[in-house]
Amino acid sequence: MTRQSSLIxxxxxxxxxxxxGASLAKVTWFRVGGPAEVLFKPxxxxxxxxxxxxxxxxxxxxxxxxxxxxxxxxxxxxxVVIRLGRAFAEIRTDGRxxxxxxxxxxxxxxxxxxxxxxxxxxxxxxxxxxxxxxxRMNAGAYGSDLAAVFASATALDxxxxxxxxxxxxxxxxxxxxxxxxDWIFCGAELEGQPTDAALIQQRLNEIQAARExxxxxxxxxxxxxxxxxxxxxxxxxxxxxxxxGLSVGGAMVSEKHCNFLINTGAATAADIETLGETVRRRVxxxxxxxxxxxxxxxxxxxxxxxxxxxxxxx
Numbered sequence: 001m002t003r004q005s006s007l008i009x010x011x012x013x014x015x016x017x018x019x020x021g022a023s024l025a026k027v028t029w030f031r032v033g034g035p036a037e038v039l040f041k042p043x044x045x046x047x048x049x050x051x052x053x054x055x056x057x058x059x060x061x062x063x064x065x066x067x068x069x070x071x072x073x074x075x076x077x078x079x080v081v082i083r084l085g086r087a088f089a090e091i092r093t094d095g096r097x098x099x100x101x102x103x104x105x106x107x108x109x110x111x112x113x114x115x116x117x118x119x120x121x122x123x124x125x126x127x128x129x130x131x132x133x134x135x136r137m138n139a140g141a142y143g144s145d146l147a148a149v150f151a152s153a154t155a156l157d158x159x160x161x162x163x164x165x166x167x168x169x170x171x172x173x174x175x176x177x178x179x180x181x182d183w184i185f186c187g188a189e190l191e192g193q194p195t196d197a198a199l200i201q202q203r204l205n206e207i208q209a210a211r212e213x214x215x216x217x218x219x220x221x222x223x224x225x226x227x228x229x230x231x232x233x234x235x236x237x238x239x240x241x242x243x244x245g246l247s248v249g250g251a252m253v254s255e256k257h258c259n260f261l262i263n264t265g266a267a268t269a270a271d272i273e274t275l276g277e278t279v280r281r282r283v284x285x286x287x288x289x290x291x292x293x294x295x296x297x298x299x300x301x302x303x304x305x306x307x308x309x310x311x312x313x314x
Contacts, residue, residue: 008038011080012054016043021311024072024081027064029128031220032269033072034299035310036062036081044087045156045186052160052184055080061158062298063184065103065130069137069223073299074269075307084132088186093118096192097151102132102185106139109190114204119195120149122203126211128223132185137294138172142207146190147172153188155179162186175227175294216254220263225276226291235259237289241282248275261295273297 008020022039025032042048055061060079064070088103093116100109110125123144127134134146135153150172153165157180171178179185211217226234238244238258246253250267253275254260261272280291300306 007059007079010056010059011038011040012051014040014042014051015047016051017041019311021309022081023310023313024064024067024076026313027083028067028070028072028222029220030067030071030222030263030267030269030272032074032263032267032272034074034076034269034302035308036064036076037078037308038080040080040082041085042082042087048082048084048184048186049156049160049162052156052158057158061182061184063132065133066105066128068128069133069139069295071222071269071272071295071297073273073297074302075300075304076310077299078306078308082184084130088132090187096194098190098192099187100131100190101187102130102135104131104187105129106131106134110204113190113192114197114200117194117197117200118192119200119203120144120192121190122200122207125204126207131188135170135185135188136177136179137175137296138170138177140175142210145172145175146188149190149192151189151191154186155183156186158182214257216256216260216262219254219260220265220267221254221260222272222295224259224294225261226259226280227294229289229291232289233259234291237283237287237291238279241279241286243279243282246275246279248272248278251275253279268302269299270301 019039022036062081064083084103088101090101091104091112092099106124106127110121113121123142126141127139138146150167228234235258243253244258245255249271250264251271252262
């Protein structure tokens with residue numbers, strides 16, 4: 001059962017855009033999921049700060065990047081979904097440092113570093129997300145992670161107060177940071193080392209080739225599904241459990257890389273989540289190891305009384 005939203009009437013005036021019932025499926029890599037009760041696209045940092053300061057404390061807030069490592073459930077997301085746009089995507093370099101807005105694509109940051117002769121950030125080219133998401137989960141690939149190049153970040157708390165965070169303040173661990181879930185990253189400063197641009201390009205080429213050879217990069221997928229357990233690789237555990245090619249509805253475990261789930265064309269979010277939970281159960285039964293989701297699952301199911309009625313495109 002769905003309900004019509006009156007939430008928008010309780011929200012503060014903004015310079016950006018507020019949209020009721022905005023579809024989110026087209027802005028997630030899985031291409032599934034329900035709508036946002038209200039979608040907010042802030043005009044800039046000041047607009048976001050003012051919104052947070054005036055937003056009622058009981059209104060749930062969810063930040064959405066490019067939707068790469070994310071599964072939005074079929075009933076959508078109650079409350080306000082905040083999607084950072086162009087004003088948060090600036091990238092600039094200075095010496096050995098790269099400043100990137102939270103909405104800057106990881107790949108674009110790696111390319112900007114190459115252009116400035118800053119090495120050590122090439123791994124970002126293999127992560128299909130944004131710097132805000134990378135900071136939130138200490139994203140990593142190809143032998144490095146954000147913690148290895150992190151200098152500082154800025155983030156807004158639930159009241160709109162700006163905080164500057166150093167590396168110690170981030171509390172980085174494997175695929176995790178200790179920052180409060182309701183804080184919103186605005187940008188980060190990363191630091192590499194002077195490197196010949198040709199060497200950087202060589203590493204970028206190696207990462208691109210490795211991705212295309214081993215991952216279903218052109219499929220509707222959410223990236224790595226499960227965190228690698230200590231001393232193990234998730235894909236090997238999934239393969240050993242006999243789950244390669246396993247399907248539920250329109251969702252399937254990739255034949256190419258077992259730690260990727262794929263929307264073959266007609267999957268629902270429920271199909272994908274059910275498939276993931278089935279894989280977790282089989283891995284537990286065969287290896288005794290309990291896989292943890294790396295993909296973030298948010299929102300409510302289609303049969304929830306909180307399910308949102310779609311009204312418009314995002």
